[in-house]
Amino acid sequence: MAGRTLAADGAIPISVEQDYPSAAYGWFVVFVLTVAYVFSFLDRQILSLLVEPMKRDLGLSDTQISLLQGLAFALCNVLVGLPLGRLVDSKRRTWLVAGGIAFWSLATAGCGLVRSYGALLALRMGVGAGEAVLTPAANSLIGDHFPPHKVGLPLAVYSIGIYIGGGLALVIGATIIAGTLQSGPMLLPLVGEIRPWQSVFLIIGLPGLLVALVALCLREPRRTGAVHSITAADGSQVAAALPLRDVFAYLRENKRAFLSINLFMGFSAVAGYGVAAWVPTMFIRRHGWTAVEIGHIYGLLLLTFGTAGVLCGGWLGDVMTRRRGASGRLRAALWVKIATIPLIFGYTLLPDGGLALIPLAGTVFLPTFLNGLSPAIIQQMVPNQMRGTAISIALLVINLLGLGLGPTLIALMTDRVFHDPAMIHLAILAVSVAMLILSLTCLLIGYRPYIALVERLQAGSVSREAQAAGATSP
Template sequence: MVDHRSNGSSSAVQISDYPSPAYGWYVVAVLTIAYVFSFLDRQILSLLVEPMKRDLGLSDTQISLLQGLAFALCNVLVGLPLGRLVDARRRTTLVASGIAFWSLATAGCGLVRSYPALLLLRMGVGAGEAVLTPAANSLIGDQFPPHKVGLPLAVYSIGIFIGGGLALVIGATIIAGALRSGPLLLPLIGAVRPWQTVFLIIGLPGLLVAALALSLREPRRTGALHQRVAANGDVSVGAVPLREVFDYLRTNARAFLGINLFMGFSAVAGYGVAAWVPSMFIRRHGWSAVEIGHTYGLLLLTFGTAGVLCGGWLGDVMTRRHGAAGRLKAAVAIKLLTIPFIAAYTLLPDGRLAIFPLAAAVFLPTFLNGLSPAILQQMVPNQMRGTAISISLLVINLLGLGLGPTLIALLNDRVFHDPSAIHLSILIVSVVMVLLSLACLLIAYRPYRSLADQLRAHAVVT
């Protein structure tokens, strides 16, 4: 069982127990840069769909496996063990190692010439990225008091959209240059196609980010801590046995499952859209990869980043006004506002007009990326954060990465039998997932509020 009794220290968290705000924001900056590179490496493939299909003779479904399921499988295999390491070992070293691993795997995608090898390397990218978010959320949570952690977590979360946006903008620029230059000739390797050149240029700089991550100090753990009472009455704070973590999550299953499914179904829509919107504009509106890469990339950079920051700020405001349930109330409103914009950008026949509702459909859902990390942190004691976040990422990646791109591809290949019907596949998957995620959020509302309030009352620092 989990015992939250104090070991004699005050039950109130003191701001002086945390690192200086300046250093805390330095940690956030380094981790955000790492997150940018993770999504840069992950998202670049969405812009390379058409040349990869042509050169390797692939279907939409095979491409979707590279975009999603390869990552999901790796998170199942390594996500939970890495989360346990985050709770028990030096987190900064784990972050640096993960960055180096996925960067080399991304660069390797530029050297292989077969689909199975590509699939294996994309799984390697997923394995390397599996450690970053559990470790980053845990590290950031130890830099700021609970009532101030929402905005730092939101800043970290903008890495999704900066990375995704840069992948499209930079990728489009590299593709344009590579197409002009033709295949790249490398010693011992031979000719490298333009889309392979993109992987090499995107992947290798990540090794510099890995070196930067080694500059971070490992902080002490703060917040509500798991405490164990020995037979002689001594209270100790230490690593939590996995059995006790699962006991805690089982006891609070309705809240934990509901929140995780809310985030998972949201991710199905998010990852599916990110994977196929460039192809929608290429196939439906006749845009080039360079045109949609620059346009959609800038939307992610601007509206995506703004949405995450607004979500983090809104979550902190709603928490001060409404307590632990404040962030959930904000999430419900955002979900309902998003639906008409999804319908508009997928159904408008003019691509230039569709960009405007697409901007809103990027901006509003990204509020949830600013809300969700703090929602999850409010549910678990500190020494369970890495494991709990890894379980959440497992759900998010199995559903989001595993199903999002593939559901849209399967509708295209098996239902509509028409690549140009991609807009209808995006519409159906997006709206259904919004409604499913909203239902899960409402189911979790009451038990979540009770659990988060209880943990907040027992917050301590050791």
């Protein structure tokens, strides 16, 4: 009988491999989606290298630039994220991905053609809107290409696009800028003269259309574990959209697990965004390093240890799921959090900057395990046709808490509690430890409800697939 089998020890049921596309094609899909994720961060981060020429040519203030970099982008990304997540749960996801890539790529390229701040602001909001569909759709697609006990590593590979894209934005962006500055202004037909910084947006944005074309050609996989289906014109069974009232009812019924897990990730993001924003300043003020020195070193740590941590987190989650079933990934997250505690004290309190880099590398490596664990943790909590919505909710919590509170909490601790900029290391320590305690508390509160929810979902999935197999047997 095609379908799933239950493990004797109660672990998560493991789907028969034939229920999924081939592993080779699944990894090809992961590669395409990861490349798209890299392009999204490349398009998102490139503006940070163009601040001064943009300010000069358009007469902008720092506040106007900051809106382009952060608030306008983030708010638009969050506002359209939930509606797009709903579409991901019922529509053809490969088309949504391709459309999103094309939209943000054209918006990025359009930034190189505008002559006013208002148009530039609108296009940056367009970049945020286009990118909002990628991660919910990518997580849902990857979940339908790999069985539950093997999905962690592919999701982790996708997640490293954050670190690769952010690094490439600096390396490739600087190279392009150097070339365009040498060549000077360009004259384009129908457009006229464009400045070197405008050329950068065109060069960075337009190649994304090729990625969109490849994504458009991807095959839409069968939705595994779908709870509702309808009969298509050709007689096949396809996933039907869950009524919104059913989605809300499901979330209310399992609110303890959902709220706890999302807050666990949100408080973890507060520490992550805060540390990333202030660690370079800590080394400058406390150890007397230059911005160039800590920038190069910290950037290298993020690129290497950050990428390695995400991949190891995905691998560890798969291993723990095979061994411990529904609790596997939460156990891994728990031990990673605990192991990080002495490292936080180490890099913030060691008086020698060179020695402090050793525990700092550890605090880059271990916390990024969560980037490899979190997508699979969320996926296990919901039926297939709620994956996009669930990921969108998680991203909303992470972005609002992490980006909204992380950097600001550390600054407030320095200004209002310690009243001394030189005490930045103690502010980082205090906020990091407080967020770690809060996140661990949320994880422990949601631990048993999460396991019960996952096991209930898996048992229901087995029952549905067994019924479907029986119905088609001769």
